[in-house]
Every structure is written in C-alpha cells, then in structure tokens.
Amino acid sequence: MAVTFSDMGSAAGLKKLDEYLLTRSYISGYQASKDDITVYAALSGAPSSSYVNVSRWYNHIDALLRISGVSGEGCGVTIEGFAPTEAIATPPAEDSKAAAAEDDDDDDDDVDLFGEETEEEKKAAEERAAAVKASGKKKESGKSSVLLDVKPWDDETDMKKLEEAVRSVHMDGLHWGACKLVPVGYGIKKLQIMLTIVDDLVSVDTLIEEHLTTEPVNEYVQSCDIVAFNKI
Template sequence: MASFSDLSSAKGLKELDTFLLTKSYITGYQASRDDLAVFGAMASAPSAKEYPHAARWYNHIKALLGESFPGQGKGVGLAGASAGASAPAAKMEVDDDSSDSDSDSDLDLFGEMTEEEKAAQEKKKAVIAAAKARAAEKEKKCKSLIVMDIKPWDDETDLKKMEEDVRAITYDGLLWGSSKLVTFAFGMKKLQMTAVIEDTKIPSFDEIIEKDILLLDEDEEVQSELVQSVDILSFNKL
C-alpha cells in the first residue's frame, strides 16, 4: 500500500512525485480508474519544475479524459472524503488489495461528459488540427537567403559575363538577388551575390554550385573558364 499526505500540500505532492518516479500509472501498466480517482483528488496541476514526474502523469491522464481507460483498477481510497465528493485536500491511500467495488464508489465523482464538455473537446481537437495544418503549410513555404562570393580566375576575367552566366542558371524555387563587386587579394575583384531558394524545391544548393556554376561542361566535367571558386558567406532561413 502506498499512502500520500494532503495533495494540496508540498509534502503530498512530493510523495506522489517520488511514487511516480519509476511508474507511468498509479496501478498496473495502463491507465485505469485508479488514475482517474487520484486525478480527481488533486486541486490543480502540479508544478512541472518542482514535481516533474507528477506533472508528467497529470498531463497524460488529463489528455486521456473522455477516452477509454482499459486498465482494471486495484482500488483507490480517499481517506477523509465521502464518496462522490471532490477531495483535493484529502489524505489518499492506494491499496493494491482493495476490491473493484471500492474503486467504483470513489469514482462516482466522474460522470459522463456533458454536451458542453464534448463540444469543448471537439473545439480543442479542431484548434490542434488547424495549428498542425498551418505548420505544415509554413514548412512548404520555408525559404533561405544565401550570400556567396564568386571568385574569378584572374584580374582579366570578364566579371559582367560571369554574372550573366550565373543568372542564366534557372531552377523552380531559385531566385537570384542583388550583386556587387568586392575587392580582395592584390586588388582583384570578386562577385558577391545573393540568392533566395525554396527549401522544399531546392534540397541542396551545393549541387547547383558544383554542377552549374563551377562547371563549363557538366558531361565532361570541365571547370568554368570564368569561375575559380564559390564561397558561401551566409545561409539563413527567412
């Protein structure tokens, strides 16, 4: 038998939290009427920070309300509370040897869901489904902003032609942005460009760099006569 002090006190919640440290349910290995009885004896949800195991159990049982509880309870007695009364401050005892009839008497406080409760539950399900749909739609539209340096082979490279060649690369989900020339080693200039990609349509921008920007002839894998290298400066989600 496991006993718990007043569940509205820190002592009682600590005892319950310790009891649930290695258990998922009050008795057995599936949700039962015992869990409902203990749940009903609590005034409010326990603090997840102070009583993580009790809070985990409480939220799980709360989520199951309105659904079936397949487990057969061993019996939960709420000492100090009459049957059918809500007893948030009562001393509670869990007796593995109690009869099912004792458990049933304690569970008089749990009636069938009212029409208002059913409507609230359906509304909650609809809200969750809508949130999931919005998240999925947002994932489809997720984009990334890329800033890259495109370096020429030497100072005689036609940078205007190099930029034209890069912008000529087209993919569904790829949009070339602004560009500018930046001076680097020994006074040479490189092309700095931005691009926006739709992540679901362009799974790998590295392939575009390797197969389209750096290669003059993809079939023969001949490197471009204009582009010496490409460096990604930043890759950020929009």
C-alpha cells in the first residue's frame, strides 16, 4: 500500500514521520527500499535528535547508502510538494521483467562476439528490424537511478554555482533529480544529487570523467563518488 507524506521541511511533517517510524524500521516492508531513498532525499539534511525515530532511521539509511546501497523496490511512496519521482520510480515488476527479457533476446541476436556478421546474420537482423517496424514496436532500454556525491574544492566554493554547473551537463538519456547539501566537516558541504540514466545511452563513469570533473564544471567540482546505483 502506497504511503504519502507532506511538509517534510516543517516541524509538523517531521513529527508525522517520527510517529510513523515509531513502530517501523523502514518506510515500507521489512528491508530498505527505494521508498526509503525517496523520503531520505526529501529531507534537507540530518533531522534533529529530538525526532528520535526519524534520526534513527535517517542514520541507518545514510549508512546503507555509503556502504552497500539499497536494492529493495518498495511500494511507491509519495511526498507532496517534492517530485524526484522520475529518479526513483519503480515500474511494475511484470513490465520490468518483460523489458529485461526483450533486452536479453535482442542482445543475444545483435552482438557478434567472434567477428563480423555473416550474410545469414545480416539478413536475420534486417528481417527482425522490418518486423519491429511493421508492428510499430519500439525497443525499450533499461534505466537506473543513481545517487551521486559531488565534492567542492573547499569551504569557499559557491555551492549554488556548483549545483548549476552540475545541472548544466546535458546528455541524451540523462535526467537530473532532487538534491541536497550534506555537511562533510570543517565547514565544507557536499552536494548529494539524484539522477536517472538510460543505460544504453549514459555511462556514469563517462559522465563523471568527461563531464563533471573537466572544464568548466571542475572550477567548482573537485571529485564525484557514486553512493547508490539501482536498476529501475
């Protein structure tokens, strides 16, 4: 059953979440899921220790994201007034399996591991393409949600300009989501930002190495780390 929260930046919203977590370890189910990531991203930072249950839950999810990531699907939590839905939405399981099966079938057919395509293989590929075109179907590529840590050079780095520089990177299949500033120490904060990628179009390593840590973005960005990577 889907869960809905609102006013996550207010005392009333945090109190409601604290009461909700009084008898629960996670937002839904019995393991950490994308529902927890949704609520985690909606908070502006670590909550006050006066919200005992929220603080316990937040520290646990924060540790999971740093150590092993979160793979549970969840049931689809909604945060009113906050919409990183594209970055963390979970499609129906049947659709996911069908898309995965279709991708596997196409990959087996299209990839030649031992050399150039033979005439028979080329003919088969052309026939498949013609059949797809005739049926009006379009191959669907898998997607992934990524939580990224973006670190500035020092405490004098303008974090607003850093975020603008990061979001200025455009690639086919790349969609930026919600973000927040997280204290690191000595007055330095890092940008934690969510993004969705189309797996066939975007490599996160390429995004970091060729776009986020090169000119002109590297005027503000010192380094980037992948905190969580989940297929959706």
